[in-house]
Structure formats: C-alpha cells, structure tokens
Amino acid sequence: MGSRYRGSKSEARALSAVINLVRAGESVMGRLNGQFAGLAITQSQFSVLDAIFHLGPLSQRELGEKIFRTSGNVTMVVDNLERGGMVRRERDPGDRRRVAVRLTAKGKNTIRELLPRRVAAIRDEMAALSAAEQDELRRLCRKLGRQGG
C-alpha cells in the first residue's frame, strides 16, 4: 500500500486511514509481543490460554471463533500448548467429535502471571491517547470491523 497513489481526494483519505490503521495495530501488537520474547509462549498461544482462563474449557471450534482463526490453525496451536504442558485435551464423552481444551495447573499459573503484565503494557501503549480518544478509536474501529462480518 504505497503512499504515492494519485487519485481522488476520497481515495487518498481512505488509503491513508487504512495504512495507518493496519500499521498501528501491527506495531502495537509487535511491541506487546516483545513481552513474550524469551518466554516459551507466542501471541496465539496467549490468546488461547486467555480465552480458556476467562471462559472455561472450550472446544477447538469455539476457540477458533474466539481468536478468529481456522480450525487447522487451532489444532496446531493447541498441539504446541499441549506439548508445553499448558493445556490438556479431553474428548467429550457425550459428543465424541468434540475435544474440550482445558488449562493445566501450569497453564493456569502461566496465564495468571502473564495477564497483569499484558494489561499493564496495553495501558502504557494506549497512554498516548486520552480517555476520550481511546473511546473514539474504539468506536471507529468497531464500525470498520463489523463491515463484512
């Protein structure tokens, strides 16, 4: 997405907004994920632990919905978390297609330790904006996100 497109004013405005939107998201997340450097955890893994921590055991389908990823992807992320001893898979006896993903003690400790740090880092990141600006950003982003589904 170059910044040199010569078109209508409205196109230039939309282009610039999108570029900055995507860049802001990437750079904020990039800095937040710097927290995990060295720790044996990734952003996707954090998202999964976080979801289970707050919502209780979930099936992989539900996890995919929560973190907006495909089922194939959830399979791999849960694989890696399971290998690290963070979660346990439990086949649902009632519906044997389903697999409940549950936190282990280690997983619970990990997310309990990481969450406050993550929240603090987010607070710091957003400190660049006033409270009103944060609310406005949220409002605008919601309008955009809802768009296609």
Added chain:
Amino acid sequence: MGSRYRGSKSEARALSAVINLVRAGESVMGRLNGQFAGLAITQSQFSVLDAIFHLGPLSQRELGEKIFRTSGNVTMVVDNLERGGMVRRERDPGDRRRVAVRLTAKGKNTIRELLPRRVAAIRDEMAALSAAEQDELRRLCRKLGRQGG
C-alpha cells in the same frame, strides 16, 4: 485478549480500544486480501510489487524497511515473486552485497492491474466512516504507531 478483565476503568478502556483496533485492522485486511483469492499473489507479494512500482528498484534491506518485515522474510517473498516472473534480482556492481529488486514487464502489468482494484476496495471499506471520521482515525492511529519506533 479477553473481554472479561476486571480491572480499573482506564485498563478496561485501553483493552477495549486495542482489541478493536487490532480486530479492525485484521478484518479489513482479511477482506481486502480476499481480492487476491485465486490470483497467484499474496499480501506480502503485493506490498513488495507496490513498493517497487512507486519507488523504483529497491534493495531487499530497503524493501524490508518499507513493508516492516525482517530481511529473512524479504528473501523468501522476493524468491517467490522471482519464481513467478514478477521481479528480477540484480547484484549491484558497486556494492556486491546489495541486490536491486526490479519489476519485470509481467510484474509491472500485474501491479498496474491490481492497484486500482485495491484502491477501490479500500475506498469501499472505509465508506463506513465519514471523511472526518477517516481523518480522525488516521490521526489517532498515527499517534499510536509512532509510540515505540
């Protein structure tokens, strides 16, 4: 990043803003990349073609700067573009460490065809916001993006 964190008001506000920011960026880009479905081109490849198209031949280091990716990543993306006949690598005779990445005729045709479509799609995406809102979104995102680097 769950939405059930019980903390201070300022933390909840920051959290919600970040979640919606990242989600908006991902969902907008996801829909935009739907354009490429079926075409033999990915978002990263598009970014590289776009950068060279607008700025002229670039070294891989410069490309990495433009698209905010590591040099190892640029190597692979350029590999794939080169394999597809979109770009050509040319070793710089003055500094034999450098490689200039240049558009081929095919690459030039491709990006010339894709760019207007992409711009139109972006305009449509952003039509959910008024001009003033787009400008405000841009302003807020710039503030955030600048933060750490």
Added chain:
DNA sequence: ATTAAATAGTTTGATGTTAAGGTAAAATGG
C-alpha cells in the same frame, strides 16, 4: 596493510496461517 566491526543477504528451525481435502461422529429425513 591487517584486523575488527558493520552491513546485505541467505539459511535454518520453529511457529503461525490459510485453503482444501480427509476421517469420524452426530443429526436429519425419509
């Protein structure tokens, strides 16, 4: 000139990601 440091690019290993296709189980409709 010799050595040390910096730079450009590549490679490797691990993880993530999707799309497309496959298997098993459950639900649905005769």
Added chain:
DNA sequence: CCATTTTACCTTAACATCAAACTATTTAAT
C-alpha cells in the same frame, strides 16, 4: 433403520514470519 448431510477435528501443501546463526563484502581503526 438407512442414506444423506452436517459438524468437529485432523492433515497436507504452500506461504509467511521471526530470531539466530552464517557467508560475503565493505568500512573503519590502528
């Protein structure tokens, strides 16, 4: 009950991504 469809998960192939280690080349320091 049986066939069909749907659902949940897994697998594969291709691409993306980073961090770290590596090669080749250039620049800087002595």
